[in-house]
Amino acid sequence: MFLGETGSGKTTQIPQYLYEAGIGRQGIVAVTQPRRVAAISLATRVSSERRTELGKLVGYTVRFDDLTSDETRIKFLTDGMLLREAIGDPMLRKYSVVILDEAHERTIHTDVLFGVVKAAQKKRKELGKLPLKVIIMSATMDVDQFSQYFNGAPVLYLEGRQHPIQIFYTKQPQSDYLQAALVSVFQIHQEAPFSQDILVFLTGQEEIEAMTKTCRDIAKHLPDGCPQMMVMPLYASLPYSQQLRVFQAAPKGCRKVILSTNIAETSITIAGIKYVVDTGMVKAKKYSPEIGLEVLAVQRVSKAQAWQRTGRAGREDSGICYRLYTEDEFEKFDKMTIPEIQRCNLASVMLQLLALRIPNVLTFDFMSKPSPDAIQAAIEELDLLGAVERKEDQLVLTPLGRKMAAFPLEPKFSKTILLSPKFHCTEEILTIVSLLSVDSVLYNPPARRDEVQSVRKKFISSEGDHLTLLSVYRAFKNVSGNKEWCKENFVNNRNMMLVSDVRAQLRDICVKLSIPIESSRSDTGNIRRCLAHSLFMNAAELQPDGNYSTVGSHQLVTIHPSSVLFHCKPACVVYNGLLHTNKCYMRDLCVVDADWLYDAAPDYFRRKLRAAKN
DNA sequence: GAGCACTGC
Structure with missing residues (x-):
């Protein structure tokens, strides 16, 4: 176990030491990363340090990009990718060492991998195979639970080269963090060199x-002698070209002010930041298994997250961080962010564990x-989809479930694909599922809403979002x-290209599974029937009072404003998921016949009806 | 009647 601060070079150096020590001769050294770009750039860097061609040693x-060969001995990969490999080879036989890097981020994939590598290690030992060495690398001090989980594994500490950062708290709690942020920005702006x-x-x-708008307005009316200000928004759904602006240096006499979501905490690193202003707030997802509801809410950051934000000020030189909360408030923040695995729908995770032939998934050795309830809800969802069955008192995958696990998708979308041959619409379903599994291909700049609406009219289907997409x-x-066409039609070109890649991948998997790929052509009824049969547990009916109620749990829900059905009142719909922000919203809707739902799962609806009566 | 943090297979 290595605990190393940012800049200690642990990720680039340790794999090379292991290789030089001869461990790479018995098997490959794997290094996982939570993000694609990190895996690619680290491989590029280490490869050039070894003076070898990338893709060789x-x-x-x-996903979509494999630059390895028979010669490869040090392999960087995303944590999700290693998990996928583990389904084909639960003992990870080609690897002599697995390094799980950035473990402190606790992504859902890293958390599952903790258990998978631990099980592989044990199994290999039992069978007298080459031992599997596991190294966990973390940038924060939460090493105790890592060490404990891996049977008291030794911990090594590495010195980093972080620059000192001065921290200022507010003296009083701030009731309006936006106002406080605005005041801080202009205070810094008037005092600090441009x-x-x-x-x-x-x-x-x-x-x-x-x-952004407020700052720009104020910046227009600053006193003489005050530097200029360039204000830049930064968030994930911003088109790529606009994201790139934050990397350009401001002209002389001008200061960059970047207003960002937590994307700038880890995913995007910007040079030249001297000041960090931390509101102490974050929008984060929680999950309540009882009603299958995702809740997206603004909440306090954890201490670890606050430190991560602070660290963004000291990357090249000493920095300054203004925390817009008091030191007392900070002391009350949670120590760590709750690991993703405790905030998510676990249907995919459970399906993967079952595909790994974990003996008893209900008692799987998770670190956290x-x-x-969450595990039970996930198993129930898999059961409804026909993915699991009981055999000799063990929960195992059905043949259908095993096929579902082959797709890099949420189980309900794998099921949609696997059902589609019955409705002769696999071509269309492949496209729809691909569109739903990437970020939105529709670009909605708030300032040009009317324009967007008039351009988008020609695509809109009265049958719902799936068919519109x-x-x-x-x-x-x-x-x-065509790129020009995308611009004119407010279609995100980058995401659309990704849809094509995903679609090709899903199509390949269908071919491997011998699934016939037919087109329903102009018949949209079959597509909607197929969606009704796979999303029946996500159905809602219009009530006499004009509200919608979910068929399963009688939850009051509303059509999300992003849906093409926002202004419509169809009698019966299925939706991809619920999201609770200010209200409980259904997202991505398809108009269906109520009869189709009952045909899809008569037992389920009979059970629900009985439960409602009791 | 009016809204979507961030990754990843």
């Missing part, structure tokens, strides 16, 4: 766009156990992905 594997840039952490797109994709293919 040193390589990487991420070459020192400011990074402000806020919670979301809307808030950031509003704050999810609640029994399908018509956008067809139009995109008709112009061969």
